[in-house]
Amino acid sequence: MAALLLAILCLASRLSAAAECGANTSLAGYEADLRMSQHQLRGRVEVLDGCSFRVSALDLLPGSASARWWRAEGTDLDSLARGGPASAEPLNRTFRSESVVFRLLPGLSWPLVPVLAAFDPLTSSLFGFVHISGNNDSSSSSAAAAATPTMLDSCAQLSPRFRVRWTLDEASNSVDIALEAAVGSEYYMAFGWAKPSAAEPTMIGADVAVAGFTEDGLPFAEDYYVTKHSEYLQREDDGQVEGVCPDTIYGDGGAPVNNTRLVYGHRRDGVSFVRFARPLVSPDKKFDVAVNATRNMTVIWAIGLLRPPDLLRPYYLPLSHGTAFGSLTLNVSSSAPSGHRCVGPLDAEDKEDQARITAERNTALAVTAGPARHYPNPPNPDKVLYINKKEAPLLKVERGVPVTFSVEAGHDVPFYITSDPVGGNATSRNTSEVIYAGGLKAEGVPATPSELIWLPDRNTPDLVYYQSLYDPKMGWKIQVVDGGLSDMYNNSVLLDDQQVTFFWTLSGDSINIAARGEKKSGYLAIGFGSAMVNSYAYVGWIDGNGTGHVKSYWIDGKDGMSVHETHENLTYKRCRSENGVIVFEFTRPLSPSCSGKVECKNIIDPTTPLKVIWAMGSQWSSDPLSSMNMHSNTSNRPVRILLLSGLAEAVQDLHPVLAVHGFMMFVAWGILLPGGIMAARYLKHLKGDVWFQAHTYLQYSGIVVMLLGVLFAVAELRGISFKSRHARIGAVPFIFACVQPINAYLRPQRAQNGEFPPPGNRRVWEYLHIFTGRSAALAGTVALFTGLQHLGHRYGSANIKGLTCGLILWVVSATLVTAYLEYVAVKRRRGGADGHSGKWVLGSTEEDDSVDLLQSDRAVSKLESDSSLAKTEVQLQPLKG
DSSP states (O other): OHHHHHHHHHHHHHHHHHHHHHHOOTTTTOEEEOEEOSTTOEEEEEEEETTEEEEEEEEEOOOOTTOEEEEESOSSHHHHHHOEESBSSOOOSOEEEEEEEEEBOTTOOSSOOSEEEEEETTTTEEEEEEEOOSOOSHHHHHHHHHTOTTOOSEEEEEETTEEEEEEEEGGGTEEEEEEEEOSOTTEEEEEEEOOTTOSSOOSTTOEEEEEEEOTTSOEEEEEEEESSSSBOEEOTTTOOEESEEEHHHHSGGGOOOOOOEEEEEEEETTEEEEEEEEESSOSOTTTSOOOOTTSOEEEEEEEEEEEOOOSSOOSOEEOOOTTOEEEEEEOTTSOOOTTOBOOSOOOOSOOOOSOEEEOOTTOOEEEEEEEOSSOSSSSOOSEEEEETTEESOEEEEETTSOEEEEEOSBTTOOEEEESOSSOSSGGGTOTTOOEEEEOTTOOBBTTBOEEEEEOOOTTSOSEEEEEESSSSSSOOEEEEESOOHHHHOSEEEEOGGGOEEEEEEEETTEEEEEEEESSOOSEEEEEESSSSTTEEEEEEEEOTTSOEEEEEEEEOSSSGGGEEEOOOOOEEEEEEEETTEEEEEEEEESSOOOSSSGGGGOOOOTTSOEEEEEEEESOOOSSOOOGGGOEEEEOSSOEEEETTTTEEEEOOOOOHHHHHHHHHHHHIIIIIHHHHHHHHHHOTTSSTTHHHHHHHHHHHHHHHHHHHHHHHHHHHHTSOOOOSHHHHHHHHHHHHHHHHHHHHHTOOOOOOTTOSSOOHHHHHHHHHHHHHHHHHHHHHHHHHHHHHHHHHHHHOOTTHHHHHHHHHHHHHHHHHHHHHHHHHHHHHHHTTSOSOOOOSSOOOTTSOOOSOTTOHHHHHHHHHHHHHHHHHOOOOOOOOO
16 A cells, blocks of 8 residues: 555656646757767757757767766856756767657756756766757758758768768759768778769779868868879879879869868767768869769779878878778668668777877976867867877876976976876865876976976876866876886987987897887888988888888988888897887897998997988888888988987087187187287287287287187087087187286286396296197187087088188198298398397287397397497596696
8 A cells, every 4th residue: 555655656746747847848849969079979959848858869989977968058168067967867878879868857947058068077078069049940950950060961881980971952952971980090081973884883983082181180172083093193204194183183274173172070089070062063074973863873982091292292192992992872862771871970999099109218208288279088278288299199108117207388387197087186176186296396387397207106007197287188198008118128219300219229239229100100211311312211011911011221312213122131020000100120230241232331330329310101012112102201300319328419400609609719710819829920020019919909809709609609509518529629729718818917027137048937938828829729720620520410511511621721821821921030030130030929018028038049149239338338537636
């Protein structure tokens, strides 16, 4: 009896609730399509009554157990954080084109707030949303449909990972088509109509659209016409094009004939989606196929790797599709044929579409902040964290390997490692948050970065997050794994542009080398040299069967015929692909044991810096190479690696400030200071103190110019370093030149009242002055040559040899002029035209320095002459009475 009474009460409660729900019917019948943000959410929301709604054709990849239908004022992060759950049923399973009725939570009824969203508060992840409005007229529905680019009327499954969706608009002579594929961002998607007159489905004569994403993550869709089973090629004999070519190539006079209009595109959860529109009947009768909307027609499709534009072909071009192609009979005015209809969302194996960075021992990761363009967890903030110039990358670290962060994101962005996927002072809402490193003090700017060292250990979870302590959702995931390349090799450096990591270990008379790309590619190459031309290259790639290869080449040109395979003794060769990223390893001798072959010159000297460059591309092969193997990314400059010390530095262009430094040093040590020395040596025969004034002004001017040149170099290089031979040699004339003014100030007085020999301190000073002056001039000249040599070695400037020859010519000319002046001076002394030989000491206008105290014979003759005159002088006195 009690049970019956309880059942009656429950039924009455439900009837009452239903009556209450039915009473509020202002939004009953309202329909709108969901907008996808992630998790491949699709569906159409319909308000049933005051407290329930239906989602038809619902597709969704599962979220966490906390994912719910959510009510919010808007779709930004703050609005969603202030919102709350709208329904109790979790969205933690896969929905496969289902029609599901959801009830609002008790106490809630329509109208809710403006936005109904699929939201996961645990990770602040927005799956998708729909705007709820009381206006349900046809124009509003049309506007809502137009604003939902992922929702189309029909869908056909072309392959397990490739679909085509379409909406026919026969009245406007167009059809909207969306291509959707669970492939990497480096893949293209092709779909179109086969040539109607063809006996069987073929790509030849087909009118296809090729869609994909650029290297900047932007979608594109282009109209193509196929004339041959090959990549686009322009024949050299007649200039005609053939292969899979854009329609714009065939346009008369270069006029564009692209009849494919891009509508929308995105990458979500590892799935590419590109929507475009094309006319049913195109005005281009030659290269476009007319689509009959009421009859069955053959469509063809393909997916494969995409070649980015290069200098030879400024287009995104499809490469070979392998076995990923097919055909289908389709009528665009009806749904997909039986067995080809889409059921459920596409689920990619690799859902992480962000850049990947692997932390290495002794290599700092630069943490900066920048705008959120492709943040992987919408809704995103305005500003997110960048690591090594990559936006919110997936960071991979190894247990037991210290990770060094150089935090430069700003004083308002403290950096920390946390267990919380959102961050931003997560402890206030998540008391179980664990902070592994960082905090308030881990902040800085590029001028004064803060260093943070974190050591993941065996207790660190497999997944943690790097975040900002103040603002939520600025960072992303850190994958913590057991040891890898960092543990296998003793040294590692990031090459130019931080796109390739180079590993090595010296072992006796051999070297173990590994290279890993930091982005997806078809092949990876590293080269020893300043540029790809005239370099020894090592290439790793994966063939169509999934087998890895490593081979060595000598490159002496810029085309495929200039890449010559060598036969170096490479051992322990391995190559693999990690989520599209190429990693290869090999061991080679430092000095090849061979003779008469080009690879015999490929000697690695551990004591000499090794210049390393890199390149990436779409595909490689063991067959003769062609333009198809051109690289799409390459280093801008080599990195010079000191194999013994494990250090590296980029080979840079000559800094303008260093050029000014060199010019000033030439003016000082090539003109002013030698000119001052020659003035003191060869101008003493002139009347007055001309020689002394010229000597003084030239020497002090040279010292001032020298000091300015040193200051320019110190400011540009941000400090003083004596690691280079030029710096060590240059310090000698610098010190001697700075001592000379002090030496001149302490000059002792010359002999007084005919005193001979001159005082000892005067003679010591003169010899010291001569020695330091001549030594400074000689060392300064040597420093000029070592400076040019250093610039040539460091910056590889093409005009260093010409400058060196010019400096040699200048020194030879100065030497000849000095020899001539010395000859004239000697001749003048022998002919008695001059009473003194010239001095190498500073003079004074207040004393007679015309006597060269270093010429004792002339000094003695002068003193004797003065003494004899004194002896012959007779003083007559008048006699007194």
